[in-house]
Amino acid sequence: MFAQERSNIIKKIVRKHRRMTFAELQQLVKVSPATLRRDLAELELAGDVIRVHGGVLDPSYVRTEVSFDERVVLNSSAKKALATTAALLVPSGATVLVDAGTTCLELGKALMGRKDVRLITHSVALVAAAFQGEASVLCIGGELRKVSGALIGGAALSALNLIHADVAFVGASGLDPAEGCSTTELFEAEMKKNMLSRATRKVLLADHTKWKKPSTIHFANWDGFTDWITDEMPESEQTKHLCASGLKIHKA
Amino acid sequence: MFAQERSNIIKKIVRKHRRMTFAELQQLVKVSPATLRRDLAELELAGDVIRVHGGVLDPSYVRTEVSFDERVVLNSSAKKALATTAALLVPSGATVLVDAGTTCLELGKALMGRKDVRLITHSVALVAAAFQGEASVLCIGGELRKVSGALIGGAALSALNLIHADVAFVGASGLDPAEGCSTTELFEAEMKKNMLSRATRKVLLADHTKWKKPSTIHFANWDGFTDWITDEMPESEQTKHLCASGLKIHKA
DNA sequence: TCGTTCTTGAGCGAACATGTTTAAATTAGC
DNA sequence: GCTAATTTAAACATGTTCGCTCAAGAACGA
Numbered sequence: 001m002f003a004q005e006r007s008n009i010i011k012k013i014v015r016k017h018r019r020m021t022f023a024e025l026q027q028l029v030k031v032s033p034a035t036l037r038r039d040l041a042e043l044e045l046a047g048d049v050i051r052v053h054g055g056v057l058d059p060s061y062v063r064t065e066v067s068f069d070e071r072v073v074l075n076s077s078a079k080k081a082l083a084t085t086a087a088l089l090v091p092s093g094a095t096v097l098v099d100a101g102t103t104c105l106e107l108g109k110a111l112m113g114r115k116d117v118r119l120i121t122h123s124v125a126l127v128a129a130a131f132q133g134e135a136s137v138l139c140i141g142g143e144l145r146k147v148s149g150a151l152i153g154g155a156a157l158s159a160l161n162l163i164h165a166d167v168a169f170v171g172a173s174g175l176d177p178a179e180g181c182s183t184t185e186l187f188e189a190e191m192k193k194n195m196l197s198r199a200t201r202k203v204l205l206a207d208h209t210k211w212k213k214p215s216t217i218h219f220a221n222w223d224g225f226t227d228w229i230t231d232e233m234p235e236s237e238q239t240k241h242l243c244a245s246g247l248k249i250h251k252a
Numbered sequence: 253m254f255a256q257e258r259s260n261i262i263k264k265i266v267r268k269h270r271r272m273t274f275a276e277l278q279q280l281v282k283v284s285p286a287t288l289r290r291d292l293a294e295l296e297l298a299g300d301v302i303r304v305h306g307g308v309l310d311p312s313y314v315r316t317e318v319s320f321d322e323r324v325v326l327n328s329s330a331k332k333a334l335a336t337t338a339a340l341l342v343p344s345g346a347t348v349l350v351d352a353g354t355t356c357l358e359l360g361k362a363l364m365g366r367k368d369v370r371l372i373t374h375s376v377a378l379v380a381a382a383f384q385g386e387a388s389v390l391c392i393g394g395e396l397r398k399v400s401g402a403l404i405g406g407a408a409l410s411a412l413n414l415i416h417a418d419v420a421f422v423g424a425s426g427l428d429p430a431e432g433c434s435t436t437e438l439f440e441a442e443m444k445k446n447m448l449s450r451a452t453r454k455v456l457l458a459d460h461t462k463w464k465k466p467s468t469i470h471f472a473n474w475d476g477f478t479d480w481i482t483d484e485m486p487e488s489e490q491t492k493h494l495c496a497s498g499l500k501i502h503k504a
Numbered sequence: 505t506c507g508t509t510c511t512t513g514a515g516c517g518a519a520c521a522t523g524t525t526t527a528a529a530t531t532a533g534c
Numbered sequence: 535g536c537t538a539a540t541t542t543a544a545a546c547a548t549g550t551t552c553g554c555t556c557a558a559g560a561a562c563g564a
Contacts, residue, residue: 003511019257022551032513037552052254053520054551124391128380131398139376139403141393141411146383147270151391155414159393159407255521274541284523289542305530306541365531 006031007039014049018061021054078207078231078252083107085252086169086205086229092116094166097195098126100150100188101171103205111135120165122151122191138163145187152187160194168199170225172206174215177238180222181206182215189219201226208232222247258283259291266301266310271383273307309383334457335359337504338481341455342419344368349420349447350378352402352440355457356423363387372417374403374443397439404439412446420451422477424458426467429490432474433458434467441471453478460484474499 006029013028014020026036040056043049050057083106090096093116098108100123108126111117112133121127122140130137142156170192172181181204183189196202204225211234223245231252233239239249253261258281265280266272278288292308295301302309335358342348345368350360352375360378363369364385373379374392382389392415394408422444424433433456435441448454456477463486475497483504485491491501 019254033551034513034553035511038512041553052256055254057254057256122393124376124379124383127376127396127403130396131376131401137396138405138407139391139393139396141374141391141403141408144379144382144389144391149383151379151393153390155390155411156393159411162407285542286524287522290522293543 003039007043010036010039010043011048014056015058015060018058020056022056025056079103079106080110081252082205082207082229082231083110085250086203087111089201089203089227089229089250090114090117090167094118095120095164097121097163097165097168097199098123099168099170099192099195099205100125100148101173103207104169104171105129107169107205109133120163122156122160124149124151145185148185148188150188150191152191157190157194160191160198163198165199167201167203168195169203169205170195170220172204172210172215172219174213175206175210176214177212177234177241179214179218180224181220182218184215184217186217189217192219196220196224204228206230208234255291259295262288262291263295263300266295266308267312270310271307277308331355331358331459332362333504334459334481334483335362337502338421338455338457339363341453341479341481341502342366342369346370346418347372347416349373349415349417349451350375351420351422351444351447351457352377352400353423355459356421357381359421359457361385372415374408374412376401376403397437400437400440402440402443404443409442409446412443412450415450417451419453419455420447421455421457422447422472424456424462424467424471426465427458427462428466429464429486429493431466431470432476433472434470436467436469438469441469444471448472448476455479455481457481460486 010025010029013025022036026033029036040049040051044051047059050059079102082103086107087110090111095118096111098104098119098121100121105123105125108119108121108123109129111119112130112135115134118136118138119126119130120138120140122142124144127137127139140151140156140159142151142159143153145152173184174182176182183192202225204227206228208231222242225247227248227250229250229252233249233251243249262277262281265277278285281288292301292303296303299311302311331354334355338359339362342363347370348363350356350371350373352373357375357377360371360373360375361381363371364382364387367386370388370390371378371382372390372392374394376396379389379391392403392408392411394403394411395405397404425436426434428434435444454477456479458480460483474494477499479500479502481502481504485501485503495501
């Protein structure tokens with residue numbers, strides 16, 4: 001076997017297996033460790049494989065794997081885009097209810113710089129961030145839920161009942177075309193329900209990754225919202241159907 | 253599993269859970285403690301996780317909290333000593349009201365690790381810090397006052413009225429041997445008054461630098477407290493006089 | 505046929521990754 | 535305040551893995 005052939009074979013094998021130990025690879029390419037190493041060194045230089053201690057990885061596999069991080073970062077830029085679009089819906093002088101969750105946190109940060117809005121939230125992260133902002137902030141008190149950084153419970157619900165806001169921004173962890181919006185936790189669902197009932201304009205903030213992935217606890221139907229802000233429109237049929245019930249969909 | 257893959261997995265897990273103990277993480281990543289520590293040390297260096305004693309945190313989750321830490325470090329040792337002494341007054345199972353302010357924040361942090369206490373506070377800094385703690389936390393909602401990080405106003409006062417606590421810890425910015433305790437701001441004075449009225453044991457946390465330096469707004473007489481924790485006892489006459497009205501003075 | 509060049513494989517020391525042990529630091533409990 | 539327990543960090547030991555060097559053999563041309 002010529003060196004050229006061997007190197008092509010190695011490429012193919014690695015691409016197929018995506019990740020394998022040095023020994024596994026050696027078993028398939030019947031050559032001495034030294035030669036295999038030499039080949040791999042070349043392939044690595046050419047960018048055709050990625051070597052790690054004890055094995056090799058397919059670059060495209062690593063890319064998708066690493067993009068877990070990138071997705072979070074990327075997602076956060078998507079979330080920023082959502083937040084920016086959402087912020088445009090807030091008129092001067094408005095009182096704004098902001099849900100807990102990362103997307104809504106971005107929105108809160110986007111509004112924070114404005115002197116002419118009044119934020120109401122039960123998100124500890126947002127309140128903490130608001131130190132640096134200009135907006136006036138009212139914090140809904142309640143039990144601290146450490147996983148989400150939200151203040152929830154009976155106290156939070158009843159505090160909410162004294163409030164009326166111009167706009168409410170609510171996040172969701174799952175969206176279903178038929179059922180509507182859902183989240184993972186009962187008390188948070190209650191909070192969301194209440195928030196929606198306390199505002200005139202009810203805005204859903206949820207990117208396309210949530211679409212068709214319902215979570216455990218349902219908290220609102222589609223007609224429970226006046227607006228939905230997303231980064232990707234759903235299929236046109238579904239869009240038409242949703243809009244028929246009065247929902248405005250905004251693409252960030 | 254290759255080291256590189258493992259480190260990616262750890263990142264992902266921590267990001268998902270946001271806060272977890274070392275043991276929890278070790279259970280998910282089946283690897284020896286030493287190796288996990290080594291990985292975490294690297295990830296910390298890269299800024300991908302934040303390590304705390306006994307656990308790890310997702311950085312994007314805690315970032316807001318950094319500013320508070322900085323402020324506290326300035327005069328920590330005296331305040332830490334006060335906090336440690338104060339924490340001894342809290343029996344197991346107690347419900348504890350904690351005022352805003354740096355000294356009380358230290359106390360809150362001291363209590364945070366205890367599973368057997370319930371903290372109630374209107375201090376945003378304390379709630380934000382409580383993410384790391386074990387104690388259950390109820391946050392009194394209200395208007396965010398950005399200079400002090402306290403939640404105040406009518407909503408806070410009325411939320412407080414629904415509560416009864418075993419112990420209340422209150423700070424002061426000025427102490428007068430005759431007049432009692434004072435602070436700089438009207439609404440905060442109201443909060444302090446209310447907190448004292450809602451607790452059985454009423455503890456003043458104030459170091460010697462406040463002694464004989466009254467502030468603008470008076471909020472309590474000496475007989476309004478059951479205990480005072482300080483780092484230096486006042487002159488013996490004054491001490492005798494104060495104790496005569498039933499006040500216990502603790503030196504940290 | 506000989507010598508040069510290239511490739512290959514083997515050997516060896518260094519580097520690496522991991523687990524175990526031990527000491528220090530931190531925290532909790534009294 | 536102190537002591538005991540937990541957590542962390544450093545030191546050590548071990549088994550792999552890596553990269554280098556060198557010699558053997560094949561390929562090639564003179």
